[in-house]
Every structure is written in C-alpha cells, then in structure tokens.
Amino acid sequence: MDTFSNRLTPVLSTLAILCVSAVSAAGSTVEVIQEIKHDTSQALRTMAETPAPAPQHYSRPMLSTPGHTDTSDGVEDPALQEIAGSSVRTTPGLNLLGLGTGFVGPSGTFSVQFAPPDTNGAAGDTQYVQMVNIDYAVFDKTTGNPTLGPLSFNTIFNGFGGSCASTNVSDPTVLYDKLAGRWFIEYFTVNSPYAFCLAVSSTSDATGSYHRYAFRVSSGLPDYAKTGIWPDAYYISARLFQGGANYIGPMGCAADRTKMLAGAAATLQCIQINNTSLDGMLPSDLDGSTAPVAGTPNYYVVQGPTGSNSLQLYKFHVDFVTPANTTFTGPTSIPVAAYTQAGSSSAVPQPGTSQKLDALGNFLMFRLSYRSFASAATPYESLLLTHSINVGRSTSRRIGVRWYEIRNPGTATAVFQQGTYSPSTLYRWMGSIAQDKLGNIAVGYSGSSTTVHPEILYTGRVPTDPLGKLEAEAVIFAGTGSQNGGLNRWGDYSGMSVDPVDDCTFYYTTEYLPSTGSFNWATRIFSFKFPSCH
Numbered sequence: 001m002d003t004f005s006n007r008l009t010p011v012l013s014t015l016a017i018l019c020v021s022a023v024s025a026a027g028s029t030v031e032v033i034q035e036i037k038h039d040t041s042q043a044l045r046t047m048a049e050t051p052a053p054a055p056q057h058y059s060r061p062m063l064s065t066p067g068h069t070d071t072s073d074g075v076e077d078p079a080l081q082e083i084a085g086s087s088v089r090t091t092p093g094l095n096l097l098g099l100g101t102g103f104v105g106p107s108g109t110f111s112v113q114f115a116p117p118d119t120n121g122a123a124g125d126t127q128y129v130q131m132v133n134i135d136y137a138v139f140d141k142t143t144g145n146p147t148l149g150p151l152s153f154n155t156i157f158n159g160f161g162g163s164c165a166s167t168n169v170s171d172p173t174v175l176y177d178k179l180a181g182r183w184f185i186e187y188f189t190v191n192s193p194y195a196f197c198l199a200v201s202s203t204s205d206a207t208g209s210y211h212r213y214a215f216r217v218s219s220g221l222p223d224y225a226k227t228g229i230w231p232d233a234y235y236i237s238a239r240l241f242q243g244g245a246n247y248i249g250p251m252g253c254a255a256d257r258t259k260m261l262a263g264a265a266a267t268l269q270c271i272q273i274n275n276t277s278l279d280g281m282l283p284s285d286l287d288g289s290t291a292p293v294a295g296t297p298n299y300y301v302v303q304g305p306t307g308s309n310s311l312q313l314y315k316f317h318v319d320f321v322t323p324a325n326t327t328f329t330g331p332t333s334i335p336v337a338a339y340t341q342a343g344s345s346s347a348v349p350q351p352g353t354s355q356k357l358d359a360l361g362n363f364l365m366f367r368l369s370y371r372s373f374a375s376a377a378t379p380y381e382s383l384l385l386t387h388s389i390n391v392g393r394s395t396s397r398r399i400g401v402r403w404y405e406i407r408n409p410g411t412a413t414a415v416f417q418q419g420t421y422s423p424s425t426l427y428r429w430m431g432s433i434a435q436d437k438l439g440n441i442a443v444g445y446s447g448s449s450t451t452v453h454p455e456i457l458y459t460g461r462v463p464t465d466p467l468g469k470l471e472a473e474a475v476i477f478a479g480t481g482s483q484n485g486g487l488n489r490w491g492d493y494s495g496m497s498v499d500p501v502d503d504c505t506f507y508y509t510t511e512y513l514p515s516t517g518s519f520n521w522a523t524r525i526f527s528f529k530f531p532s533c534h
Contacts, residue, residue, distance in 0.1 A: 030326045033268040036195060036214040039160065040263050045148055045207040049107060050155040050168065057519045058169070059115045059487055062344065063223055065239065065247040065279045065362065077391060077420050079337035079402070084423040084472035088459045090442075093505065093527035094144045095476065099132045100522035101514055105146035110135060112519050114169050115487050119523050120366060120495035121509045122176040122183075125204045129176075129183060130509055130525060134168040136185075138206045139525070141499075148207045156185060156199050156210055163189040164197035164214045171492070173227045173366070178289060178500040180261055184234055185210070186227050192244065194221050196236065196253070196268065200260045211263040213255070219272060220244070222251060224492065226366050228283035230298045231291050233257045233318050235283035237300060240272060249273045250281040252300055252328060254318040269318055271328040277305040278312065280363030284370040284383060287498050288437055292372050292381065292410075297327075299409045301368055301385060309338045311385075313409055332413055334406065339420070342388040342399045348427045348490070349450045350482035352516060357448065357483065357490040359388045359399050359429045366493040369434045380407050382416075386443060388429040391422045398422060401431040401445050403470075419468040421459065426452060430510065432496035437503040439463045440530040443470065444496050444508035453479040454490070456510055456524055462532065476526045477512055485518025504533035 041047065097103055100117065103110040114133040121130035127147070128139040136156075137149030154168040172187040183201040188194060194217040199210040222238030229235075233254035240251045251272045259266035273281075281302035286292070297315035304310030314330035342361030349356055369384040383406040391400040400422030407416040421443070422428060431445035442460040459473040483490065494510035506528055511521045 029271070030323055031219070031270045032323045033215050033270060035266055036162065036216055037160070038211065038213045038263070038265060040202065041156065041159070041210045041212055043208045044156065044210070047155060047158050050152045050158055050165070057113055059489065062358065062489070063241055063245065063247065066276050075338050075340050077337065077339060079418050079468060080391060080400070080420045080422060081469055082423055084459070084470065086472060088471040088474050089462065090460060090528040090530055093529070094525060096139070096144045096525040098130050098509055098523035098525045099135055099137055099150055100511065101520045102522055103150060105137050105149045107149050107151050110150040112521060115519055115521065116489040116491050117511050117521055117523065118171055118492050119510050120173055120493060121507065121525060122174050122495070122497045123499045123505070123507045124176045124183065124206060125181060125501060127206050128507060128525065129174050129206045130523070131172040131174045131185070132523065133172065136172070136174070153185070153187065157197060157212055160212055160214070162214060163191065163195060164212070167197065171223070171225050173225070175227055175229050175285060176500055177229050178286065179229070179231060179291060182261060184227065184229060186225060186236060188217070188222050188225055190221065193218070196222065196225070198234065198255055198260070202263065211260055213260060213266060215255070215268040217270070220248065224280065224363065226282050228285035228298060228368065230284070230286060233298070234260065235298045235316065237281045237283050239279055247276055249275045250278050250302060252281070252283065252314070252316050254298070254316060256320045267320060269320070269323060269326055271316070278302045282364050282366065282368035282385065283316070285367045287369050287371045287434060288503055289500070290372045290374050296410060299368070299370065299383060301364060301383065303341070303362070303364060303387065304333060306341060310335055311404070313413060334413060334415060336404065336415055337418055339389040339402055342390050342429065346488065347399060348429060348448050350448050351451050351453055353482045353484045355482070355484045355486065356488060357454070358488045360492060361388050363387065365431050366495065367432065367434070371435055373439070381409060382407055382435065383409055384433045384435060384441065386431040386433045388431070389420060391420060398425055399427045399429050401428045401443060403431070403433055403443060417467040419470060421470050423472070425449060428457070430491045430494050432494045432508065434496045434498050434506060436498055436506070436530065436533045438530070438533050440533060442496060442506045442508070444476070444494060444510060446490065446510060453482055454512055455479045456512055456526070458508060460530070462530060476508065477524045479512035481513035481515040481517060483513055483518060483521070484516060487518045502534070505529045
C-alpha cells in the first residue's frame, strides 16, 4: 500500500517527541511513545471541511513482503464446502448507497479520487459511520439518511496542525467503543516522519467533538493498520516498512484508552515482531456488552508462514503505569485445515476485461471479532476471522472464503470450527465476519468470475447448523461493471459489524462497480438480522 502522496506535509518538526524503551517478559522491546500533541476539537458538524486535493486519480501499489508470494496451484482442502443448504435465514433491513460514485450527502457530492477505497464502517447507538479513502459520512441508523458528509476524513483534525491535518489517504478505520459509547477513528501519515492519528469522540454523537492525538512512529511506515477495542486500550496492528519500502515484520501497539476517553495526555506502546514471514496481523475487537475477564490480554492473530497450515496467536498485556510489565507473548501455533494462500495481483477474473483483481491472500481480513459468552451453560470466549485461499487445482482453481471460530484463546486454544465457502465456480474474497449475542454468524464478501461482474454477497449460520457449514448465500447488490484501466486493487478490506443496542443487527459494507471503468467504484451499506435474535 501507500507508496505515494507527495502532496502531504510532514509532522511539525518543532513538536517534541519522546520515546523510551522497556523489555517485556517475552524479551520483545516495548517502545513507549509520548504523544506529539493532543487536543479536543469543536463539533465536526460545525467545522469547515478540509479543502479537497486537486482532482486527480491515485492508484496505490501494494507494498510487497518477502515471506508471502503468489501461488499458482492449490492443495486439497479438507474444510471445503461446495454444497450449501437452504438460503441464509435472515431478515433484511437497510440497503443504502454509501460513499462512492453517485453518493450525495448534506456536505455535497462524493468524488472518487483514490483506489482502492478501503471500505469499512460501524454502528453506534443511533448512527452508522462509514469511512473510505478519502472521506467519511454519518447516517441515521433508523432511516438510513446521511446526516453528515461526504467530508474528507482529515477534517476531524482541522486546526490540529502537522500531517494528521493534511493526510487523508491511509487505511482509515472506524470502530464504536460499545463499553464507553464513543467512536474511535484511526489513520496514519504516509510520508516520513510517520505518525498514527487517533481520535475518540467526546460523546456517542459521531458529529460532535473529538479528543485528537498524534503519535510518532519512528521505526517505519505502519502500513495496513487495523484496530480493536479492548477494556484497557485501543489496540492497533500494522505491517512495518523501514524507509517506507523494506518490510521488517508486523507490529502491535496499544493506546491508553482511559486517558483518551478523558481527553488527557496519553501514551502509545508498540512492540515489533522481527519476522518477515508473518504478514497481515489483526488485534481482537470486542463485540457485545460483556467484557472479557479483567486482566485478559488482547489477542493478536496472524497467518503462519507460507505452507505451515497454521495461525499464530499472540497475547498483548499492556501496563501504562509500569511499561516494564507490558508483555507480548507467543506465538501459540494453532493448526488449521491445509490451504494454499490465494494469489494477489492477478487472482480474480472479471467479465469483459483481461484485468484481474488482487485477492490479498497474505492478509487476514478486518475484523478479528471477539465475543465473550460468559453466561452460556459452558462459558467460553470466541474469536472469528477470515481470509482468502485457493480452492482446487490447475484449471479448476478458484478462490474461496476460509473462516474460523477459535474458542478459549486464553486457555485451551483450539479451532472449534472452520470452513472454506466455495459452493460454485464464483471467486469469493475480501470477507468480513462477526456474530450476534446468540452465536449466529454472518460473513460478507465479494464475488466475481468471467461471467459475473464483482458483486456483494453474504451468508451465515445458526448454532444448530453442522459445524463448519454456512447456509446458501444471498446477493446484497449485483455489480454491473468490471474494474479496468490497469487497476487491480480491490478493497483492501470490508466491514461487518454488529449493532451495539440490540446486539442482533448486522451491518455490512463493501464496494462494487456500477459500470465498467476505473476510479468509479461505489459502496453499499446493508443491514440484516437472524429472526431468532431479538
């Protein structure tokens, strides 16, 4: 990702940056990063929009890593699901045009300038917030009407100064902190000196004021940053590139949630894993209102090295008072069904063009969903995750969505169920997964083939379905165009989230093409629930 953006200004050189180091129990160096600056903004609904850049198109090449390469063949998949049962049993809700081509909101008309869009979103108490490159919008959760946007997402940092105020293209993510009723927004600067730009809303209103923070990342470019909410911290993962190009391995960071919720001075602690065979790591993100047991570390998961048929689990326990007590332990190797990682730059076919799309097979897909079922007859913790893998061999090869449920990651860590969803010759990729309070699971993803334009689909399962099996998929929105013009990037991710109020309603957002072309992507926001959940 992000090898460009010469129009961005660097972090103000006059701001002091202090980094100190401690050593965790696992022997990893813990870098304690003092903030460059923090403040509290005025309400977003009253702030002037950050001026848009001059109209021009940018396509971002993927930053490559030595440990993961495209593969031309697949292995026999013992978790393959080629037959689906009855249609997924859900009740649909909203199906909205989101940010992208054709979107018009209170702040004007969206103009597509970047590819890929990096679509994600989250539901709050009364609102839904969607973020893409380069904008965000706020929607009324009941009516679906946009109430703010499209606004360049660095509008959130208007008046802050430095590169957080000038950067607006860098893997943005938005989450809703269900325990506090606050919004958490993250992006990073793409020119050296690099920095994380973090914002926490001061109330549950996404259009109100935000506590804003900038943290210098001195060790390199933190690409493909992903986030997770946990009681003790806001957790971040990234793939780190020294000098903006040399991959040195994944990185995990923790921001002081307690201080940031109060708008007080805060620190960031980061730990680097110097292993270039690991890529696309995710922190766990809490779903539901039941917090993990006090003191439970945040769980980080990454694919094992190519050919290992494993996931690697780490545990991040942060201590903001005594950083020497911070630990990042692991990995615990979790065996999974054999698979071959999906290819990247030329993996997914489309009709009417020779241009193929990037499957991002070396990444686990956003989010790593965590839920505590503490009130179950047999209490357990559950992690859900998904990635894209090759299905079949040679001329029959296609790409399917591999998904996992890992239970009790803090104790007897094991895969409880897993599957590769590929019930037809359609290529399926760019998935996102979550579950509601009853354990109903939903998976959203993209689908394409030589005869089907990239479309938006979803499926799911209820707890009584056979383990590892998903029900027959449904189409959320049928694309009517293919992406061409030399653009192979798609995604880089999508977003499945769960409503924090009823803990039943799923929201899914991702992209499609309304017509064949380049730099003309659009997005949808779709909600649904399982009838058993109310």
